[in-house]
Amino acid sequence: MTRLKNVKKTTKSNIITFGIVILFYLVVQILSGAGLTSSSFEGQLVPICAYVVLAVSLNLTVGFLGELSLGHAGFMSAGAFSGVLVWTLLGQSLPTWLAVLLAFVVGGCVAGLFGFVIGIPVLRLSGDYLAIVTLAFGEIIKNVINACYLGYDSNGVHFSLKDAASMGLEPDGTTLINGAMGITRIKTVSNFTIGIVLVILALFVIINLINSRAGRAITAIRDNEIAAQSVGINLTKYKLMAFVTSAVFAGLAGVLYGLNYSSLVARRFDYNTSIQILVFVVLGGMGNIRGSIIAAALLTVLPEMLRGLDDYRMLIYAIALIVMMIFNQSPQMIAWRKRIAERFKGARKSDGKKKEVA
Numbered sequence: 001m002t003r004l005k006n007v008k009k010t011t012k013s014n015i016i017t018f019g020i021v022i023l024f025y026l027v028v029q030i031l032s033g034a035g036l037t038s039s040s041f042e043g044q045l046v047p048i049c050a051y052v053v054l055a056v057s058l059n060l061t062v063g064f065l066g067e068l069s070l071g072h073a074g075f076m077s078a079g080a081f082s083g084v085l086v087w088t089l090l091g092q093s094l095p096t097w098l099a100v101l102l103a104f105v106v107g108g109c110v111a112g113l114f115g116f117v118i119g120i121p122v123l124r125l126s127g128d129y130l131a132i133v134t135l136a137f138g139e140i141i142k143n144v145i146n147a148c149y150l151g152y153d154s155n156g157v158h159f160s161l162k163d164a165a166s167m168g169l170e171p172d173g174t175t176l177i178n179g180a181m182g183i184t185r186i187k188t189v190s191n192f193t194i195g196i197v198l199v200i201l202a203l204f205v206i207i208n209l210i211n212s213r214a215g216r217a218i219t220a221i222r223d224n225e226i227a228a229q230s231v232g233i234n235l236t237k238y239k240l241m242a243f244v245t246s247a248v249f250a251g252l253a254g255v256l257y258g259l260n261y262s263s264l265v266a267r268r269f270d271y272n273t274s275i276q277i278l279v280f281v282v283l284g285g286m287g288n289i290r291g292s293i294i295a296a297a298l299l300t301v302l303p304e305m306l307r308g309l310d311d312y313r314m315l316i317y318a319i320a321l322i323v324m325m326i327f328n329q330s331p332q333m334i335a336w337r338k339r340i341a342e343r344f345k346g347a348r349k350s351d352g353k354k355k356e357v358a
Helices: 002-033 039-064 072-090 096-122 127-146 192-210 213-223 225-230 235-258 271-284 289-305 307-329 331-357
Strands: 149-153 156-160 174-178
Touching: 002 192, 002 289, 039 072, 039 192, 039 213, 039 235, 039 271, 039 289, 072 096, 072 127, 072 174, 072 235, 072 271, 096 127, 096 235, 127 271, 192 213, 192 235, 192 289, 213 225, 213 235, 225 235, 271 289, 289 307
Parallel strands: none
Antiparallel strands: 149 156, 149 174
8 A cells, every 4th residue: 555655656746747847848839939038048948958858867876876976077078079970970961850860869879888888997986986087087078079180081081189280181171070179060950849858758768767676776775785785786787777877868968959059169068067967966956856857947047047137147146056955955944845735735635625525
């Protein structure tokens, strides 16, 4: 009976989570169709979707696995550059939908491969050591891409880590990655609908993983590694499962983000981006998927909303972060929210009984 109640509670919570995303999409579409949204807000819609996917995927590693990772921007950049390269090369020769699909598939696979290769040695560490190593990975990826020159001509593909001239391209050759300038002249194709589809896909996969047997093993590792190992849980297997899944969706979010701009540079994916994504997870509540969605959406839009306040913009942003942290994490506020919820439930039950009597 208790297990059935828990299943019903989880199902109800998941329906509410998906409902929030779908309702947000419908409201934005209606407002946009009526001409009630600004161009600035519409320009934030795709980044909102990308950051929601990043926050939800990082929550799998930080909130449910219990490992502090600061390399999410590295996986995002690996997915972004590989996906955008595929789109640049195949976008003219293939149907648009197929080229976009291949870009997402390649971007997710490349990020997942990096996650697997990095995860095998890194997940033997924990705590601060894991955070430092994953942070270093993100910075290495950024600096390698900054120094990368890639192009092609009739003689094939040319690559250099020195400068564009050292590639030896023919005059009519095409430069794909131009060092610190990154990839330019990208034909933008990302839109809000693709972003929402990716958000729903990420939620579907990650929520089902969390509620599965593998998800229970992952949370058991978070709670107590020694106890989990003592009952036969393979620590390496389930840690890698969570880490690689998180990396794959970071890569997919990177492709969505990269295809939203006409140029893509590596400096967009520095350690500040990893910290920003971690802030979304912490403020939304570690292990709280719905909280990550709301925090990512609000904190992505908030700086743009405050842009007209000039010098006070970052001060108000910092105050908002502190208020959200207190509201979500303070024991007193948590207890207060529970009391309000219980009173609301009690009021609903009393109203139901009155109707039955009547």
